[in-house]
Amino acid sequence: MTTGPDDLPDAAATGDVDVEGLLKRFGLSDKEVDTYLTLLEHGEAKASTVAEAAGVSKRYVYSASEELEARGFVTVNDHVTPTTIRANPPGEVVDRLATDAQSMRPALEARFSRTESVTEPFEVVKSRVTVVKRIRRAIGEATAEVTLSFPLDRLDEVADDLRAAADRGVLVLLIVTGVDEPNDGLSRDLTGVASAARAWGQPMPSMLTVDNRTGVVAPPEMIERSNSGKQGIVFSQQQLAPVIVGSFIGNYWPAAAEMVVADPAPLPASYTNFRQAVFQAELHRRSDDTVRAHVDGRLIDGGEAVEVTGEVIDVSQGLVAPATNDFPVQHTLTLDVDGERVTVGGPGAFVEDIEADEVELSTPAE
Structure with missing residues (x-):
């Protein structure tokens, strides 16, 4: 046969x-x-x-x-x-996937031929112009979160990039440095540039992180003037970015003066960036909105995958003044899930019940 x-x-x-x-x-x-x-x-x-x-x-x-x-x-x-x-x-499905994959090939090969050889985890930059270019490019590629400290008198160099990121739904946390006396005029100038902006009068390095994976650290002198003789570092290490974010939010953000907080974004909306979910939940609650959250994540104790839905009854956060958290980097949503209080944290959560991968916020219809 x-x-x-x-x-x-x-x-x-x-x-x-x-x-x-x-x-x-x-x-x-x-x-x-x-x-x-x-x-x-x-x-x-x-x-x-x-x-x-x-x-x-x-x-x-x-x-x-x-x-x-x-x-x-x-x-x-x-x-x-x-x-x-x-x-x-x-x-039909396989044929379509094959066609899509094949159609990408010319574009991918064209881009590959123009790409720099290898992306190093660290790049030492000696030129002020190059540092600013790296900052602008990274902000332009942001999809979830930007944290940045930058001299006020140089802000116009990156303001349009920050505004565009905020407009596309990125959480933009900005500290403008070199501000001796915050005033209403500064608040007007910063409106629309960031999700939340604060002012700081003391010396501070320019620190950028994007999507918790890439960023820039540069001495203040390097951003403020050319030929300072200083050097900046551009990094693309996911292990380093959370450390920089932690320093930014834990040390500098609480000490800076709040100047601008954006209006809450329309809901429903889904967030993979947990700080954005906390930020929006807090803004809506301060507007007297009832906020519900549907959370995809895992139990801290045991690691099992879990989905929960409930009303947000408390927010612990330090993104909007006054802070309501117990320590500077704590950001927690507390939900009422069928009469039980369930606490939700972001990546690396350890004091909450659930570590969230994605949070969908909604405001129930009246």
């Missing part, structure tokens, strides 16, 4: 291919992978069916399905009641 290609066992079915791993390489999260594979097994199903089989919330299934549909993995039939979700034929 002759065996043809169609008679051979599927590699994925025999476990020779790590389907979950490959899907993750195409940008799917763990839960998106679980949702999609569940849909493949059902062909077409209601969100509640998928949620039960995949072990996720019904709310998450709807959210994940929108992302999967945008990528061509599924089709959401929202013209019927209840809404159903149908897995697209795997052959």
Whole structure:
């Protein structure tokens, strides 16, 4: 008997291919992978069916399905009641992924030919012009958070970059240095430049961190004048960035005078940057809004994955005056989850109940 290609066992079915791993390489999260594979097994199903089989919330299934549909993995039939979700034929999905990957090749190769050889974890910079360029470029690439201290009389060199970052939803925390007497005029000048801005009259190095991974540290003389003979450091080490952020928020931010705090952002909104979630929750609560939070994360005690939803009943923070935290770098959301107080912290949390990966904030309809 002759065996043809169609008679051979599927590699994925025999476990020779790590389907979950490959899907993750195409940008799917763990839960998106679980949702999609569940849909493949059902062909077409209601969100509640998928949620039960995949072990996720019904709310998450709807959210994940929108992302999967945008990528061509599924089709959401929202013209019927209840809404159903149908897995697209795997052959079509694979063909689309292959086409997308192939179409990227010319652009990637073109960029590769223009790229500098290797990105070093540290770069010593002797030129003031180069330091400012590095700061501006890093701010322009920010997607979640910027912390920056910068001389007031040089702020115009980076103000547009900061304003653009704040406009696209980045949490921008700014300390302007060289300010002897903060005044209302300074507050007006700083409005829109940052999510929150403070003024500091004492000498302070220019410190930048972006998305908790890259940044710049430079002596104040280097930013204030050319040919100072000083050197700055540009770094791209994820181990170092949190240390710089901790110094910025823990040492300098509490001592500086608050000048500007932006209006709260519209909700609902999801945040992977926990400080942004805390910042927005605090602003909305100060506006007398009832705020609810849906948290994806893990238990501090044991590490199990967990999802919780509840009203934000307390915020411990030091981003907006007056501070309400017990120590400068503490940022905590306290939720009422079915009558139980549950505390939520960000990456590296140790005094809370849950370490959050993502927080969705909403204000319930009146």
